[in-house]
Amino acid sequence: MCQTRTVGEFAVSAGDYSAVVVSQGAGLREVRHAGRLLTESPPVRPDEKPPLSAGLVLAPWPNRTADGRFVFDGVEHHLDITEKDRNNANHGFVRTVEWSLYDATERSVTLGVPIGRHPGWPFDLTLVVDYTVDAATGLTVTSTVTNSGDVRAPFALGFHTFVRAGDAPVDDCTLTLSAAKTLPLDPERQLPQGDPVPVDDTDGDFRSGRALAGVWLDTPFTDFADTDGRHVTTLTDPDGRATELWTDTGFRWAQVFTADPDHDQGFPGRGRAVAVEPMTAPPNALASGDDLIVLEPGQTWSGEWGLRHRDSAA
Known part of the structure; x- marks a missing residue:
């Protein structure tokens, strides 16, 4: 069985890889390779919400829904406003609740939660997330959502993952992101403002790698290059050692966000930090x-993403 550090906290390992997962929000608290951090590791208790939602699952929608309003199958729905200063419903329902333990081994932990009915959400879904580490391939996160109700249901999924290249400061690292387009956002409400635009000849082009010194982002990226059925993003330290975040092609989007004290959102203990958030849909997708x-009654959807260490010679 996996090691239980405290109630609701699970440590798994295989070879040089290890990870810590908590039951609140099914949060990924840290991933390491040979002791070197591949994610930020916020110093909080298992039952505390981590800073800037680090490592939490975002469902049944990631990012923002404008005014909490959406229409599905001809019916208008009004979600609770959780980002009051921007009048948005943000990041779904599951990131602050306690998930049930489905299974745990030395290498894996599986957690699940019913996404039951909430104000403005008359749909019954069940979400299961499995975190597995492998000595050769690192961490794989498998998500499965099932429509357990009797009507069609909308759904989108995201993970608020802060990547890290060991102890290297973010500003000493290079981000390589294979996305060919970004989605323009209204700077006041962080909502889509038009269609995706090419990154060619813009500051949003990270396809060949770009140093993060002085860069501030809160940007949805899409149109990723397909590398053997995966979208791959890397954060590389000055010595060429990289943290690689990959997703399957079902995650067509990634929100890249730089925590920054100069923007009143520093990451505790680090100051500057970078999140690469895999998402199946863009901001405001419900609307x-x-x-x-869209899942029919009884239908299931599944997707995968993961993290691994890559040496400079790899």
Whole structure:
């Protein structure tokens, strides 16, 4: 069985890889390779919400829904406003609740939660997330969502993952992101403002790698290059050692965010930090329908993403 550090906290390992997962929000608290951090590791208790939602699952929608309003199958729904200063419903329902333990071994932990009915959400879904570490391939996160109700249901999924290249300061690292487009956002409400635009000849082009010194981002990226059925993003330290975040092609989006004290959102103990958040759909997808997953009663959807260490010679 996996090691239980405290109630609701699970440590798994295989070879040089290890990870810590908590039951609140099914949060990924840290991933390491040979002791070197591949994610930020916030110093909080298992039952505390981590800073800036680090490592939490975002469902049944990631990011923002404008005014908490969406129309599905001809019916208008009004979600609770959780980002009051921007009048948005943000990041779904599951990131602050206690998930149930489905299974645990030395290498894996599986947690699940019913996404039951909430104000403005008359749909019954069940979400299961499995975190597995492998000595050769690192961490793999497998998510499965099932429509357990009797009507069609919309769904989108994200993970608020802060990547880290060991102890290297973010400003000493290079981000390589294979996305060919970004989605323009209204700077006041962080909502989509038009269609995705090419990154060519812009500051949003990270396809060949770009140093993060002085860069501030809170940007949705899409149109990723397909590398053997995966979208790959890397954060590389000055010695060429990289933390690689990959997703399957079902995660068509990633929100990249730089925590920054100069923007009143520093990451505790680090100051500057970078999140690469895999998402199946863009901001405001419940309202726009863009890349929204629709599940019939009894239907199941599954997707994978993961993290691994890559040496400079790899």
